[in-house]
Amino acid sequence: MTRAKKAAPRTRSSSARTQSKSVNRIGRSLRALVITAITSFGAATYLLNPHWRPQFSLDQILSYLPRPASQEQTAPIAKPTGAMVQTTFVSCPQFFPDGKLPAVPASQGLRELCFSAFAVLHSGQTKTPVFVAERLNRKTLSQAQGLQRTDKFYADARLPKAERSDLDDYKGSGFSRGHMAPAGDMSTKEAMAQSFSLANMVPQDQTHNAGPWSRIEQDTRKYVMHAAGDVYVFTGPVYAEKPKTIGFGVAIPSYIYKVVYDATTGRSWVHWQANAASTKAGPPIDYAEFVRRTGMQLLPASQH
Template sequence: MTQAGICLDQRRMYRVHSTKIKASAIRAVFGILTALLATTSACSVETAAPASPTCASIHPARTTPALLNPKLATSTRPFCFHAFAILHSSVTRTPLYVAEHLTRASVEAARALNTRDNRFHAEPQLIPAERGELADYRGSGFDRGHMAPSGDMGNTADDYESFSLANIVPQDGPLNRNGWADLEGYVRDLTGKLGETYVVTGPAFASGNLKRLNGRVLVPSHVWKAIYVPGQGAGAWIVSNDRQQQWEVVSIATLAARTGIDPFPSLDRAAKAKVPAFPTFD
């Protein structure tokens, strides 16, 4: 399968249209979901698969994200870690998505963890031909960008697992260390305020001119993060994986159309159509 085979034709749709605010102001924005009229009803989706028993609580209605683009399903493998669930692709040698269920208690535990592991490592459950290696990232000019962030992990074992390259994508360095880090902190703050969030994060390969690190690990054109707060609403961010850092706030329906992944298949159509008043993180 060629790298173009997993690209989506919707790349022309990436336009910045959301209102931007300074990252320093994001911590004060907690009422953003109250205008959303999402519901927790669990509508059936034919492409959605039931979650494995060990990871069921990570997903709303115990339903995993759905791959709407069948090309993405080639050579994939699910992994259930203690604090997050991954669908890994041996075509991209990255995750296609990573799911978490954050709670006020889990955020408090993560904030209380004073040290971070920082031992990036190849995923031992994957054979070398299917996985990213440390050598692929070395000297590449890209950061090893977490999808489930280390900052969400509340104990040393979970933190070590977050440094598996199965949870990592090549990410633009300034984006990873600035706006993306602000987004991760914002989601934790929002969880602490509202009690719980379901979070799904992943790369998007919406370009016909993608590169591979070391001829192996596919570099995403964009990265995205979707959240769902039961009883409040859902929405997502998409940002270009480059120095321009073009941020968009979109509905779940728009995210699914652009990425080929529906992060929350159990939500009804009306909930997926809502565009939230989220901030962006320039």
């Protein structure tokens, strides 16, 4: 079993984004040149020979040219192969029950990030979290009540540039920057500010984010306020084999989950919702079903 990397500050930026922009500019320029040439040739030919008809359509010719990247492009996501990655989270083990750290299916670019109120396992392949872990209790949520949102989103500089999402990726996408660790859970000003790291975000349907998913977050806080002790919460995305993307390769999840584990009672349940405007509130699934669907082992072995 391999181990996930711990994210560290990087000084060297990748050229992947620059190369992608260059390819898009070349593609657009080439298409514009072809369109102009074909239009000019067609107009001149028609003046000389009004009965002439082209043998190929403009669409047929353009189909052979590269297309600029768009929101509808897809990014291949490797299926789990059975190999597992054991996380370590050396700097923030407090966010995991009984010190038992999660294991997840292996994939490229897994990095661990520790914040003051949550921990993130980040995927450089999807440019989003694999999961975000929190430890909540009545005391922390009482401190969170009334704390003002900052709404200052930012790209996380601890991640390599080629593996992270940026503010421009979400502009004009039609998707919300969906918190995995909610701002409403944050108990200090520092934690509130950190919760707006894009490493804590996924592209989320706006209607779903503001509706059914918001109610799940509120109901989870209500449960924690009545719980006897710590409640551990894991939140994250689930992707189709080839998910659509926004911006420069930020994958759009098909589903979003929230695993809730009461360490005092041993109870656990999982909210599992489609990332879509049509999603309605429904009953949670059990943890064993979640493991079967995702291959992720987030809770202590006794919960399997």
